Amino acid sequence: MEVKLPTFNSVFSIDCVIFGFEAGELKILLIERNEEPYKDWLALPGYIVEQDESIDNAAERILYELTGLRDLHMQQFHTFGEVNRHPQGRVITVAYYALIRINGQKELKPITQYAKSAFWHPVNELPKLAFDHTEIFQTGFNKLRRRLNYQPIAFELLPEKFTLTQLQSLYEAVLNKKLDKRNFRKKMLSYGFLKELDEKQKGVSYRAAKLYKFDRRKYTKIFQNELNLDS
Amino acid sequence: MEVKLPTFNSVFSIDCVIFGFEAGELKILLIERNEEPYKDWLALPGYIVEQDESIDNAAERILYELTGLRDLHMQQFHTFGEVNRHPQGRVITVAYYALIRINGQKELKPITQYAKSAFWHPVNELPKLAFDHTEIFQTGFNKLRRRLNYQPIAFELLPEKFTLTQLQSLYEAVLNKKLDKRNFRKKMLSYGFLKELDEKQKGVSYRAAKLYKFDRRKYTKIFQNELNLDS
DNA sequence: TCAAAAGTGTTACTGATACACCCATGG
DNA sequence: CCATGGGTGTATCAGTAACACTTTTGA
Numbered sequence: 001m002e003v004k005l006p007t008f009n010s011v012f013s014i015d016c017v018i019f020g021f022e023a024g025e026l027k028i029l030l031i032e033r034n035e036e037p038y039k040d041w042l043a044l045p046g047y048i049v050e051q052d053e054s055i056d057n058a059a060e061r062i063l064y065e066l067t068g069l070r071d072l073h074m075q076q077f078h079t080f081g082e083v084n085r086h087p088q089g090r091v092i093t094v095a096y097y098a099l100i101r102i103n104g105q106k107e108l109k110p111i112t113q114y115a116k117s118a119f120w121h122p123v124n125e126l127p128k129l130a131f132d133h134t135e136i137f138q139t140g141f142n143k144l145r146r147r148l149n150y151q152p153i154a155f156e157l158l159p160e161k162f163t164l165t166q167l168q169s170l171y172e173a174v175l176n177k178k179l180d181k182r183n184f185r186k187k188m189l190s191y192g193f194l195k196e197l198d199e200k201q202k203g204v205s206y207r208a209a210k211l212y213k214f215d216r217r218k219y220t221k222i223f224q225n226e227l228n229l230d231s
Numbered sequence: 232m233e234v235k236l237p238t239f240n241s242v243f244s245i246d247c248v249i250f251g252f253e254a255g256e257l258k259i260l261l262i263e264r265n266e267e268p269y270k271d272w273l274a275l276p277g278y279i280v281e282q283d284e285s286i287d288n289a290a291e292r293i294l295y296e297l298t299g300l301r302d303l304h305m306q307q308f309h310t311f312g313e314v315n316r317h318p319q320g321r322v323i324t325v326a327y328y329a330l331i332r333i334n335g336q337k338e339l340k341p342i343t344q345y346a347k348s349a350f351w352h353p354v355n356e357l358p359k360l361a362f363d364h365t366e367i368f369q370t371g372f373n374k375l376r377r378r379l380n381y382q383p384i385a386f387e388l389l390p391e392k393f394t395l396t397q398l399q400s401l402y403e404a405v406l407n408k409k410l411d412k413r414n415f416r417k418k419m420l421s422y423g424f425l426k427e428l429d430e431k432q433k434g435v436s437y438r439a440a441k442l443y444k445f446d447r448r449k450y451t452k453i454f455q456n457e458l459n460l461d462s
Numbered sequence: 463t464c465a466a467a468a469g470t471g472t473t474a475c476t477g478a479t480a481c482a483c484c485c486a487t488g489g
Numbered sequence: 490c491c492a493t494g495g496g497t498g499t500a501t502c503a504g505t506a507a508c509a510c511t512t513t514t515g516a
Contacts, residue, residue: 183506
């Protein structure tokens with residue numbers, strides 16, 4: 001049975017590429033669509049921008065409605081405007097990305113009916129996604145990789161207290177290559193924005209590692225100047 | 232007399248930040264508007280995207296129609312989506328930028344009636360621009376500065392044959408700081424993508440400098456790997 | 463006592479910076 | 490012959506890369 005779909009003219013939408021890190025793997029947030037077109041497909045969380053909200057606000061609202069997640073710091077990274085990227089009409093989409101600690105407590109739960117579910121999926125072996133979302137994801141992933149070189153974004157993905165090995169394995173997951181342990185530690189510690197805690201890892205069956213915290217105050221003090229060129 | 236303006240709903244537009252270099256100064260391309268709102272104001276070349284063209288194509292078309300310039304390699308850099316950025320309705324604009332040799336031969340001449348004129352203006356002492364175009368320009372300028380560090384964009388702005396001093400003064404104009412002559416030359420030549428010509432500068436009243444060409448073939452060979460992370 | 467990961471220093475290389483004088487040319 | 494920019498080398502410093510063994514801990 002063929003479903004007849006409405007058509008429409010110019011519409012803006014937002015799509016979100018949200019990265020998380022869990023069990024040594026980099027993941028992104030996907031939803032299962034509950035609406036035509038691409039009903040039942042997996043997709044990036046995304047929806048249409050309202051008349052009276054800025055795109056930045058729209059991005060936060062849409063992510064919340066589709067996944068229950070709030071108050072992340074999202075940043076736009078690219079706008080996709082091919083003519084036929086949406087089967088029902090002309091939709092230009094602004095893609096945003098953000099990083100977040102994956103936290104077992106926080107339930108992922110769509111507020112609207114547009115998504116059946118929301119869940120984390122490893123960035124490797126991604127399935128086919130709806131629309132041009134695979135391309136959007138790839139572009140976002142490249143941006144993330146680039147930005148890792150000049151911004152301490154890794155700390156958004158880790159728990160508040162973390163070991164240097166966890167930090168390193170996150171870098172390795174994003175950059176997709178092995179790093180030298182001694183050089184990595186030397187370099188990270190030399191920046192001076194890691195605070196060593198009086199605490200150690202617990203519940204591991206080997207020598208427990210020291211825990212560290214990211215000291216955002218020190219970071220902004222050290223890198224004040226470079227922040228201007230950020231956007 | 233108050234002019235009554237039509238209102239409209241969602242519209243996409245494109246705005247272009249086009250950089251050129253002339254007489255040791257970095258310049259951008261402005262138009263004088265011939266349409267309400269902001270009639271007679273100076274603005275970035277920009278207009279509305281049609282239903283059936285991709286945003287990349289729209290950018291090329293719009294720039295051509297407003298200035299007569301064609302075939303530049305434009306790249307989007309940011310999308311501006313505040314609710315009230317346009318007085319007549321909701322307009323989200325995708326900003327593009329490009330670099331071009333300023334060439335006395337090539338006349339700047341609007342094809343449509345929307346612009347009265349198009350001309351180069353130094354990036355320093357920019358006047359007030361229509362809409363949020365001052366902000367758009369600033370964001371584009373920051374991007375340019377950033378990109379100069381990892382891409383040979385300077386060569387798009389210079390004549391085909393140029394001296395090392397010209398190249399240096401372009402870098403100085405973009406980065407807005409003085410560079411050391413010896414170090415600059417050493418570094419540029421060490422990359423290996425400058426081809427020394429058998430020719431010298433003419434018509435100067437001091438020792439004539441050697442002319443160089445940018446060797447794009449060598450460049451892409453050397454930096455193949457990094458190009459992937461480009462966008 | 464074993465398995466598993468934590469933790470630790472030195473050397474070599476590469477790239478960036480700082481710095482000042484003589485040279486060639488046209489007027 | 491002078492004013493103007495062209496052209497050149499060296500020493501120091503900072504950051505990166507390569508590389509392997511001992512220590513701690515829980516099971």
